[in-house]
Amino acid sequence: MNSAWLPPIIITCIWAFIGIICPFFARGPNRGVTQCCLMLTAVTCWLFWLCCYMTQMNPLIGPKLSMNEIMIMAREWGNEIKDSMDVVV
Amino acid sequence: MGDMFRSEQMALCQLFIQPEAAYASIAELGESGCVQFRDLNDQVNAFQRKFVTEVRRCDDMERRLRYVENELRKDDIKLPVLSADQEPGAPNPREIIDLEAQLEKTENELREMSANGASLNANYRHMHELKNVLENTEGFFSDQEVINLDSNRMTDPNDPNATQAGAQRGQLAFVAGVIRLERYFSFERMLWRISRGNIFLRRTDISGLCEDEDTGRQVLKTVFVAFFQGEQLKQRIKKVCAGYHADVYPCPSSHAERAEMIRDVNVRLEDLKLVLNQSADHRLRVLNSASKHLARWSIMVKKMKAIYHILNYFNNDVTGKCLIGEGWVPVRDLPTVQNALARGSKRVESSIPAFMNVISTNEQPPTFTRTNKFTSGFQNLIDSYGMASYREVNPALYTCITFPFLFAVMFGDLGHGLILLAFASWLIIKERQLAAIKEEIFNIFFGGRYIILLMGCFSIYTGIIYNDVFSKSMNIFGSGWHNAFNTSTILDTSTHYLQYRPKMSNYKTYPLGMDPIWQMADNKIIFLNTFKMKLSIIFGVLHMIFGVCMSVVNFVHYKKYMSLLLEFLPQILFLILLFGYMVFMMFYKWIVYSDFTDEQALTPGCAPSILILFINMMLNGHQKPLDGCKEYMFEGQELLQQLFVIIALVCIPWMLLAKPLYIMATRPKHIAPPPQSTPGMAAVANGGAHGGSGGGHGHDDEPMGEVFIQQAIHTIEYVLSTVSHTASYLRLWALSLAHAQLSEVLWSMVFANSFKFPNYIGSVVTFFIFGAWAVLTVGILVLIEGLSAFLHTLRLHWVEFMSKFYEGAGYAFEPFSFKSILEVTEE
Secondary structure: OOHHHHHHHHHHHHHHHHHHHHHHHOOOOOHHHHHHHHHHHHHHHHHHHHHHHHHHHOOOOOOEEEHHHHHHHHHHOOOOOOOOOOOOO | OOHHHEOOOEEEEEEEEOHHHHHHHHHHHHHHOOOEEEOOOOOOOHHHOOOHHHHHHHHHHHHHHHHHHHHHHHOOOOOOOOOHHHOOOOOOHHHHHHHHHHHHHHHHHHHHHHHHHHHHHHHHHHHHHHHHHHHHOHHHHHOOOHHHHOOOOOOOOOOHHHHHHHHHHOOEEEEEEEEEHHHHHHHHHHHHHHOOOOOEEEEEEOOOOEEOOOOOOEEOEEEEEEEEEOHHHHHHHHHHHHHOOOEEEOOOOOHHHHHHHHHHHHHHHHHHHHHHHHHHHHHHHHHHHHHHHHHHHHHHHHHHHHHHHHHHHOEEOOOOOOEEEEEEEEHHHHHHHHHHHHHHHHHOOOOOOOEEEEEOOOOOOOEOOOOOOOHHHHHHHHHHHOOOOOOOEOOHHHHHHHHHHHHHHHHOOHHHHHHHHHHHHHHHHOHHHHOOOOOHHHHHHHHOHHHHHHHHHHHHHHHHHHOOEOOEOOOOOOOOEOOOOOHHHHHOOOOOEEEOOHHHHEOOOOOOOOOHHHHOOOOHHHHHHHHHHHHHHHHHHHHHHHHHHHHHHHHHHOOOHHHHHHHHHHHHHHHHHHHHHHHHHHHHHHHHOOOOOOOHHHOHHHOOOHHHHHHHHHHOOOOOOOOOOOOOOOOOHHHHHHHHHHHHHHHHHHHHHHHHHHHHHHOOOOOOOOOOOOOOOOOOOOOOOOOOOOOOOOOOOOOHHHHHHHHHHHHHHHHHHHHHHHHHOOHHHHHHHHHHHHHHHHHHHHHHHHHHOOHHHHHHHHHHHHHHHHHHHHHHHHHHHHHHHHHHHHHHHHHHHHHHOOOOOOOEOOOOOHHHHHHHHHO
C-alpha cells in the first residue's frame, strides 16, 4: 500500500468508527439522540476534513514567499537550500 | 429513534373526580405537571364560576402577603430563598383557615404599628421644633423687659394694678413659630403689608435639617418671632401663619419660665425617643418572624389559587355528584396521571376513586417534545421560529450537531474555540449555583451553555483543520512544501518574492488540515478562498438536500404518498441535477486537474472555472478555451449537461401543475352541501384527495383557483430559493474569512509590537500589550464575532434548511404544573 494514502485511510477509519461502530454502543434514555449526534458528527467532520485534504491533493498554485521567509523555513524546518537545483522560476 | 424525532403522541382525556377529592387530585396533578386542562366553561363569566369565592379568598391573602412583603422591603429585611425540597405542597382546607387567620393578624399588627409610628413621629417633630423655638428666642428677649411681653398671659381685668401696668407697659405682644426657610421671605413681606409696617420680625435659622411633615423630606427651617401691638393684628398674623404653613408655638416671655419649659420639653423628648425605639424594635420582631414563613406562605397561596382556577374549568355532570374535566395528556404519561388521581383520592379517603377516560377527537393536539437539559436549548431555537405541527418531523434533533458545526465553520479558530469551551465548561460545572442568578443577559448565556459547549468543541476541530490558532498555524506533521530554488536565486536581492510551483515544491499533502506554509504566504487568501467557497457550497447543497429529504418523512407520516411523486421528486431532481452536479464538478476538478500531470489539458493553467461552466450550462453558452486546453472537463460533459438542464426544466411545470391537476382529478365532482365542518385538521376525505398545499390541512371546499395559485407560489419560491439559498451559504466563507483576517490584524498590529522591545523592558511591555490584545480578542473576536456567527447560523437553519420541509403550525403544550407557575410569578 502506498504510504501516501496512509493518513487519509487512518482518518477515514477513525471517523467511520465514531460514526458507524459507536452508535451501537449507545445506551440510556437518550439512546436515539446520542446515535443521531454521533453519526452526524462523524459525517460532517469527516466531510470537512476531506474537502480540506482534496483541496491540497493537487494544488493549482503554490505559496508566494519572501526571501526571508524561505531562509527561515530552510533553517527551522530542515530543508536546506542547495547550491544547484532544477529551477523553473 | 429517540424521543426527539417527532413530537409526542397526545391523548385527550376526560377526568371524572369526586367533588371532595377534587382539590387534592388537582394538587397532585399540579405537582406531576402532565396535563393541559381545557376550559370547559369559557362562555361563563369569570364572576359566575363555581369557585369564585375561593379565588377571592386567595386574592385577599395575596394582597396581605404583598403588604407584608412591602413592609419587609422598607426595612431591608432579606427573605430567605427556599430550595426545591423545602417547597410546601398545596395546603388542605384546614391549613387554609389557619393561614388566613395568621395573615390577617400579621397585617393588622403591622398596620396598627405604622399608624402609631406615624403619630409618634409627628409628636416628636413638634417637640423638637418647640425646643428649637425656645432655645433660639433667647437672643430676642434678652435685651427687652421680658415681663411685659407675654401676649398669652391673661391679665385679670378686675385687677386695677395689672391693667394699669398693662397700659403703662405698652402692650407689645409677640408670636413665635417655625417656618420653612424658603417661605420665610414672602412671609415677611406679607406680614409687613398686613401690618402696614408696624411689625417687628426677627429670625434665627435652625442649624441642621428638619423633617417636613407634609413631604417627609429634610428641609431648612427657621425660627421667627413677630412683635406687634394690638389684638386685631394678632389675629391677622395668626391667619397669615396658617396660610404659610408656619407652626406657632406658645413661648413664655420670662426667662425662668422658658428655662423650665425647655427642661420639660427635653424630658418629654427623651420619653418619646424611648417609645419610638421600643416600637421600632417591636415592629422589627414582628417582621422577622413573618419573614421566616413568608416564602412558604406565598408558595402555598399561589398553588391554592392555581388549583381553584383549574377547578373552575371543570363542569358539573348531570347528577351533580361528579366533576368532569378535559385535558391533553402525553400518551406516555397516562400512568402518571392515573397514579396522581389515585393519590388524590387516597388523601381525602374518598370511597369512590376518580377515573380517567381517553376520548378520540379530530382536533389538533398540542405539540410536546420531551427534552433534557442538553437538548432543550436546541429545541428552543427551533421553537422560536415556529412551533412544530403535531407529530411533524422535528429539526431540533439534527440541529444539535449541525448548528454548532456550521457555527464552527464560520468561527474556525482553535484559540477562540478554547475560550468558548472554557466558558461553557465553567457554566456547566457550576450549574447548580449559577441557576439561582436572575439577571436577564446572564440567563441567556446560561440557558445556552450546552450550545456554547458544542460550539467550542467544533470550533476547536475546525481550528485544527483551518490550522488557525489566534492567527498562527501549527506545524505538527511537517509541511508538504519544500524549497526548490538554489542559493543564488534566493540571495538575489532584486527579486522580492518567489512563487513555489507545486510540481517542484509540493511532495506530500498535509494530512490533517491546511498546510502551515500558507500562513506565511502572500497569496494565502487566494488559495483559502477557493477552498472555503467550495466548502460552503458543498455543505450548503448537502444541507438543503437533507432538508428536502425530511419532507419525505412528513409525507409518509401524514400518509400523503402521492406527494412523494408530485412534490418531492421534482424538487429533489431539480436540486440534485443542477446544484448536486455543481458539487460533483468541484470534486472532479479537485481530483483531475493537477500540476503533476503529463496531459496538457489537465494542467493548472487549463483548469476551468466552475462558476463559468455552470453559467454556460444554464444559458447554453460556450467559452473559447485557451490553447491546448479543452472547454469541458470530461468526455460527454456537454451532452450530460444539456440532459440535466432539460430534465430540470421539465421539473418546473411538474412542480407547478402535477399536484393541482391531481387534486382536480380526484376531487368528487358533486360537492355535498356544506360539509359538517370539523374544526382544525381536515377530516379524512372520502375520495382520498388531500388537498392542501403549504398548510398541510386540506379542505375539500377550497376552490381550484386557490390551489393553482398556491402551488404556483410554492414552485416559484422553491426554484428561486435553490439559487438564492445556495448562494446564501457562501456566508460560511465570508464570515470565516472575516474572522481570520480580524484575528491576523489583531496579532500583527497589536501583539507583534511587543516583540520590538528587547530584554527586560520587552517583558514588561509584553505584559501590558498582552492585556490589550486579550481584551480585544475576547471582546471583538469571541463575543461580537461569536454572536454574529451564531445569528448567521440560526438564519441558515431557519430559512435555508427549514423552509424546505417545516410547517410549524402547531401550538405548544402548556401543562398545569406548579413548577412553571412558580417560575413565572418569580419574574
